[in-house]
Amino acid sequence: MLFVSIQKKLSHFQLQAAFQIKSETVILFGPSGSGKTTILNCIAGLTDPDTGEISLDDTILFKSKKNKLPIQKRQVGYVFQDYALFPHMTVRKNIEYGAYDSLVTQQLLNLLRIHHLADKYPRQISGGEKQRVALARALATKPGVLLLDEPFSSLDEETKNECYHHLNRLKKEWKIPILLVTHDKQEAKKLGDRILSIREGKLKSLPPEAF
Amino acid sequence: MNFSPLTLSLQTAGIATLIVFLTAVPLARLISRKLFPGKSIVESLVLLPMVLPPTVVGFLLLYLFGNNGPIGKLLIEWFGIQIVFSWLGAVIAAIAVSFPLMYQSASASFANYDPQIEQAALTMGASKWKVFFTISFPLAWPGLLAGLVLTFARALGEFGATLMLAGYIPGQTDTIPLAIYFAVESGNMEAARLWVFIILALGFSSILWLNWWSKKNILRFQSEK
Numbered sequence: 001m002l003f004v005s006i007q008k009k010l011s012h013f014q015l016q017a018a019f020q021i022k023s024e025t026v027i028l029f030g031p032s033g034s035g036k037t038t039i040l041n042c043i044a045g046l047t048d049p050d051t052g053e054i055s056l057d058d059t060i061l062f063k064s065k066k067n068k069l070p071i072q073k074r075q076v077g078y079v080f081q082d083y084a085l086f087p088h089m090t091v092r093k094n095i096e097y098g099a100y101d102s103l104v105t106q107q108l109l110n111l112l113r114i115h116h117l118a119d120k121y122p123r124q125i126s127g128g129e130k131q132r133v134a135l136a137r138a139l140a141t142k143p144g145v146l147l148l149d150e151p152f153s154s155l156d157e158e159t160k161n162e163c164y165h166h167l168n169r170l171k172k173e174w175k176i177p178i179l180l181v182t183h184d185k186q187e188a189k190k191l192g193d194r195i196l197s198i199r200e201g202k203l204k205s206l207p208p209e210a211f
Numbered sequence: 212m213n214f215s216p217l218t219l220s221l222q223t224a225g226i227a228t229l230i231v232f233l234t235a236v237p238l239a240r241l242i243s244r245k246l247f248p249g250k251s252i253v254e255s256l257v258l259l260p261m262v263l264p265p266t267v268v269g270f271l272l273l274y275l276f277g278n279n280g281p282i283g284k285l286l287i288e289w290f291g292i293q294i295v296f297s298w299l300g301a302v303i304a305a306i307a308v309s310f311p312l313m314y315q316s317a318s319a320s321f322a323n324y325d326p327q328i329e330q331a332a333l334t335m336g337a338s339k340w341k342v343f344f345t346i347s348f349p350l351a352w353p354g355l356l357a358g359l360v361l362t363f364a365r366a367l368g369e370f371g372a373t374l375m376l377a378g379y380i381p382g383q384t385d386t387i388p389l390a391i392y393f394a395v396e397s398g399n400m401e402a403a404r405l406w407v408f409i410i411l412a413l414g415f416s417s418i419l420w421l422n423w424w425s426k427k428n429i430l431r432f433q434s435e436k
Binding site for chain 2: 044045046071072073074076077078080082084085086087088097098137138140141
């Protein structure tokens with residue numbers, strides 16, 4: 001279970017977020033600049049909250065700026081908005097980079113149907129394929145939580161639907177908390193078990209039916 | 212014909228380039244993405260030798276490394292090493308004038324790719340060293356190599372600061388640029404022409420090679436962003 005209760009001063013407002021995620025998909029829904037990515041970055045350790053606490057199962061990720069776990073030890077799978085694939089490595093090397101073992105690399109290549117791309121470089125594959133590689137790469141470390149930052153925003157409708165399908169399948173197999181940031185209502189409805197709406201740094205819980 | 216200027220020049224420039232590369236690259240990586248008070252002052256200091264006349268650089272080096280200078284004195288006392296009028300002086304002069312070139316190329320190269328690529332590697336459990344050697348360095352390499360070639364060429368061509376710090380001692384500190392100057396001075400135009408030709412050939416071929424290499428490689432890994 002992922003537990004988050006943090007405060008952080010951003011340039012125009014105070015970010016205040018408190019929520020828990022079990023093995024479910026929770027959507028962080030809100031307009032650009034509302035603090036969504038900052039929440040993900042705080043969980044991953046790329047930035048620090050001012051105060052608060054973040055923990056994953058029994059491990060404390062953040063308690064104060066002095067008492068926190070380094071990024072490398074947080075066991076967080078992070079899919080960035082622009083994927084941030086390693087451009088100088090093949091798909092296989094990208095996934096192997098942080099992989100738990102070689103078996104998991106092969107498993108993910110198969111699971112996400114990208115084994116035929118294994119020896120290609122990121123610039124040689126399409127947007128939807130990149131997205132799946134980024135997902136495989138994030139999962140290869142066997143993370144305790146998966147964070148996705150608008151992972152489908154640059155894809156066309158058809159590819160999006162295909163990716164939703166892959167993500168829903170993964171959710172069933174991996175059973176870890178998934179936190180997905182989006183500003184797309186349809187996407188939130190299709191993927192989320194629960195929806196947290198965020199505006200100017202304040203969170204509000206919404207049932208999917210309310211959309 | 213005495214060829215010591217050629218070997219001396221290559222040796223001086225080679226060692227200077229190596230030292231500059233090993234110091235300027237980590238410094239650039241460390242500073243380029245960080246915001247801290249006084250950053251622009253540090254960067255201005257680092258780049259200063261680029262805009263100063265070489266004689267000013269030479270003067271400052273002479274002050275620092277002279278036998279009574281703050282650093283020169285210690286080197287003599289502790290290690291018995293004298294910098295002034297030695298080939299080490301030529302190396303130090305070359306380092307001082309070429310450092311800004313490497314630093315600037317390296318800064319630009321490290322700023323040239325998406326920082327999220329490094330962050331992604333960190334979230335995948337990689338140590339900072341692993342990230343540097345497997346991500347940052349390879350992605351910056353085309354720019355670093357360009358900096359390396361510029362650094363070497365600049366070190367090879369250094370004249371003013373070298374003359375002030377290392378002087379002209381045939382067989383010891385007579386790098387090619389100095390050899391040219393003193394050949395002309397003494398009316399030995401034939402020797403001067405030869406050294407000019409060698410410097411031209413070295414400079415031209417390194418730039419030619421670099422252009423060819425970057426055309427071939429720079430597009431190879433570029434991330435689409």
